[in-house]
Amino acid sequence: EVQLVESGGGxxxxxxxxxxxxxxxxxxxxxxxxxxxxxxxxxxxEWVSSISWNGGSIGYADSVKGRFTISRDSxxxxxxxxxxxxxxxxxxxxxxxxxxxxxxxxxxxxxGTMITVSS
Amino acid sequence: EIxxxxxxxxxxxxxxxxxxxxxxxxxxxxxxxxxYQQKPGQAPRLxxxxxxxxxxxxxxxxxxxxxxxxxxxxxxxxxxEDFAVYYCQQYNNWSYTFGQGTKLEIx
Numbered sequence: 001e002v003q004l005v006e007s008g009g010g011x012x013x014x015x016x017x018x019x020x021x022x023x024x025x026x027x028x029x030x031x032x033x034x035x036x037x038x039x040x041x042x043x044x045x046e047w048v049s050s051i052s053w054n055g056g057s058i059g060y061a062d063s064v065k066g067r068f069t070i071s072r073d074s075x076x077x078x079x080x081x082x083x084x085x086x087x088x089x090x091x092x093x094x095x096x097x098x099x100x101x102x103x104x105x106x107x108x109x110x111x112g113t114m115i116t117v118s119s
Numbered sequence: 120e121i122x123x124x125x126x127x128x129x130x131x132x133x134x135x136x137x138x139x140x141x142x143x144x145x146x147x148x149x150x151x152x153x154x155y156q157q158k159p160g161q162a163p164r165l166x167x168x169x170x171x172x173x174x175x176x177x178x179x180x181x182x183x184x185x186x187x188x189x190x191x192x193x194x195x196x197x198x199x200e201d202f203a204v205y206y207c208q209q210y211n212n213w214s215y216t217f218g219q220g221t222k223l224e225i226x
Contacts (some may be wrong), residue, residue, distance in 0.1 A: 016217055030145075035215070044206065044217060044218075044219050044220045045155075045157075045163065045206055045208070045217040045220075046217065047168070047208075047215040047216065047217065050215065059212065059213050059215075062120075095162055095163075100168065103153075103168075103172070103210075104151065104158040104210040105153035105165055105168035105169070105174075105208070105210060106153070106155075106163075106165060106208075107165045107168070107174060107175075109162040109163055109164070110162065111161075111162055112162060
């Protein structure tokens with residue numbers, strides 16, 4: 001079964017750091033670009049960051065550029081998001097998502113991990 | 120940044136009727152447009168990609184179309200499980216933005 005499972009969420013104070021992980025299974029991880037997408041409580045979807053299949057191309061939303069770093073570890077079939085200088089507006093459910101082989105749409109999503117930034 | 124504008128924000132339709140959801144891009148995204156369905160407490164699910172191609176396992180009552188920068192998701196005969204929030208998303212040239220969503224509710 002194709003599956004993405006996020007972990008690493010929690011309650012943190014403004015200015016702190018957190019690292020999210022996304023464990024992939026059921027497919028050849030190296031073949032796919034991957035993304036992080038977030039959803040603030042009661043709000044819509046916001047793309048956060050992307051990484052190509054080999055890590056050679058990376059992109060960030062302006063709202064997180066310079067604070068968040070995406071990476072991947074092929075032997076571990078894992079995607080990561082290092083989040084520094086967290087702000088209250090980063091509070092959201094963070095999803096990892098896979099890009100399809102025949103399209104750049106996001107065809108598989110995890111269930112998400114919740115980040116709450118609050119003092 | 121490419122802005123995606125969905126309309127209406129809320130759509131009330133009776134089961135068995137047709138629903139038409141719209142999404143407009145602020146500039147050309149070619150056919151690099153997807154539609155997602157999200158139910159409460161669930162992750163989004165890909166319905167349509169490349170403007171008009173149904174994703175694997177998506178029923179034929181879901182269809183997508185494009186006219187320039189205007190995109191439409193049509194659900195031909197609403198089933199109870201179709202009431203949810205729908206998002207469009209553009210993915211053009213390593214740029215990704217979502218619309219604000221349309222809530223499809225039971226009339």
